Amino acid sequence: MSQKKPYMTIAKPTVEEDILLSWGAAYKKVNKGDIIFMEGGQSCFYYQLVKGRVRWVNINEDGREFIQVMIEEGESFGELPLFDEMPYAATAIADEDSIVLRLCKSHFHQMVRSSYDIHFNFTRLLVERLRFKFLTLKEIAYNNPEQRISNLLRYYKRNTSIGDKLVKLQYTRQQIADMTGLRVETVIRTIRNLHERGALKIQRGKVFF
Amino acid sequence: MSQKKPYMTIAKPTVEEDILLSWGAAYKKVNKGDIIFMEGGQSCFYYQLVKGRVRWVNINEDGREFIQVMIEEGESFGELPLFDEMPYAATAIADEDSIVLRLCKSHFHQMVRSSYDIHFNFTRLLVERLRFKFLTLKEIAYNNPEQRISNLLRYYKRNTSIGDKLVKLQYTRQQIADMTGLRVETVIRTIRNLHERGALKIQRGKVFF
DNA sequence: GAAAGAATATGACCTTAATCATATTTACGC
DNA sequence: GCGTAAATATGATTAAGGTCATATTCTTTC
Incomplete structure (x- = not known):
């Protein structure tokens, strides 16, 4: 029952928890099914998943979901708007009861600016996600x-x-x-x-x- | 005939040409149809398109292409492996006679490290590409x-x-x-x-x- | 451990885009 | 301007996956 779950971890913990805390991040509990942010909405926070699972989805007119990324423990999500000032590309929903770390936008920017390594980790994360998208896309298109x-x-x-x-x-x-x-x-x-x-x-x- | 082509520019010139040159980049002419690098291959260079057009594709067993990104003038391509040390995710083919700027890997890394703005431009580019992938994927999946x-x-x-x-x-x-x-x-x-x-x-x- | 609610299973039928074949138009080199 | 290659066009047929309906199994909760 309490077996260690073999999670699908696309990336290692994006930013160490204590570093985020030192920049003023706060923990937040979300219940299964809660919407953390919505596609099209404006972004105010950086999010990182501490515990649980979050699915990052597009929902169409009929209510069908397309899961863009399954966010596993340690991964960040919703960071696209923080870099390009556009609205959220998809909706984040807690797939189970979860705990997230939340850091406000301006502090996030300061943090990224403060350390090459932290910045590089984000670049790397984006590269991994992009790679996964390349893969998924060719799969869906041709197979x-x-x-x-x-x-x-x-x-x-x-x-x-x-x-x-x-x-x-x-x-x-x-x-x-x-x-x-x-x-x-x-x-x-x-x-x-x-x-x-x-x-x-x-x-x-x-x-x- | 010689009308200005309305290119599809996903991103602004990633890095200014003279900056690339100052880091030792060299121009290279490629003919329509030439393969610039191949999916699965190891990466040695950073590429940026100066003139022409490059299609960045996956090719399946039957020879069918899936175009991941159409690279337009000023855009970079093939940068994924430079950040995560993995093989190329797709093949780059000159879609017309083109000129590219090529910078070797180690100098590329020095360059990125040297300037927050240059680094940030790459982060931004990746974000834009990722956004486009989100979009394409939900289109293909549901429409x-x-x-x-x-x-x-x-x-x-x-x-x-x-x-x-x-x-x-x-x-x-x-x-x-x-x-x-x-x-x-x-x-x-x-x-x-x-x-x-x-x-x-x-x-x-x-x-x- | 019974009841309720998810999740999985399975059959029949239908729709959509793929396939294949061939024709026509447009662009391009000399 | 003629010939050739590439791109666009169009019809007939097929197959793969979607849709809908219903059944069964698994999980969870009291």
Whole structure:
């Protein structure tokens, strides 16, 4: 039950907690389902996830979500507007009860200016995110559901496990669908197929690979 | 004929030419179709486009291209590996005869370290590219061909023209297809429809809007 | 451990864009 | 201006994934 969750960590803790605190950041508790900020809104804060999980999504007219990034512990989010003064590109929603660190915009800018290393970490983070987008985009543009899902899983595993021991997927089929632009049913069917062909294992609905 | 081309400029000149030159950058001529660097390869240089156009693409097993970014004059490209030491995420091909500025990796790092503003410009560029990826991804994931294409055109126009005077699209149908993950025929048909409904104009095959 | 609510599963049918084939128009070199 | 290559156009057919409806299994809570 209280097993260590194998998180999908795209980046290491962006900024050390104590550094953020020294610049005046404050902890904030958010409940599952809470909206932290909204697509199109103006930005006032830098956010970093301390505990929990946040999904960073676009929501279309029919209420369908597209998950742009799953934010895991230690990762920053909502930093785009802090660098280009544009509105938020997507909405941040707590995927589970979470704790975030929040630093106001002006202090954030001072902090970035104060240290090459901190600044470089952000540059690096953006590069990693961009790389992931390059990958996702070519997947979605050219591959069939099976390849899209397989490659997402491969990526997940690479960022989640050491060695090649079995990993339990921490996403629902719906979330996979929302990350790949497919429908739940298609994801379910595809994962079933992969299971039948031995490419992964389904145990009580959960995916292991 | 020699009209000023309304380029799609996602970013302003990333680094001023004379600054690059002072750090030891050298001009290099490339012919239309030349490969500047290849996906998966190791990176040795920073590149910036002086003249012409470069497409930055993933190519799949069947030889189909997916255009990740169209690089316009003044923009940098291939900088991802310089920040994260990973291989190139895509292949850069000269879309027309072009001139690039090339700066070796170590000098690039010194340059970035030397000036907060130069560093910040890169951060900003990455943010803009990331924003564009967010946009493209949600388009591709959730919209039909018509919306994908319309939104691409809208984005093109915003980055290309001042005011709302008519713009001539500088992309072929094939390139639109390679940017949206659709097929040429679909793009052709969709643009025809848009033309029929008065959303844009086709004159001798060229698109104006 | 029973009930309620998520999440997963599965079948039948339908729609949309891909595919393939071929024609026409436009651009370009000499 | 003629010939060739590239780009655009259009019809017929197909297949892949979406849609809808419903069932089953798993998880959580009291």
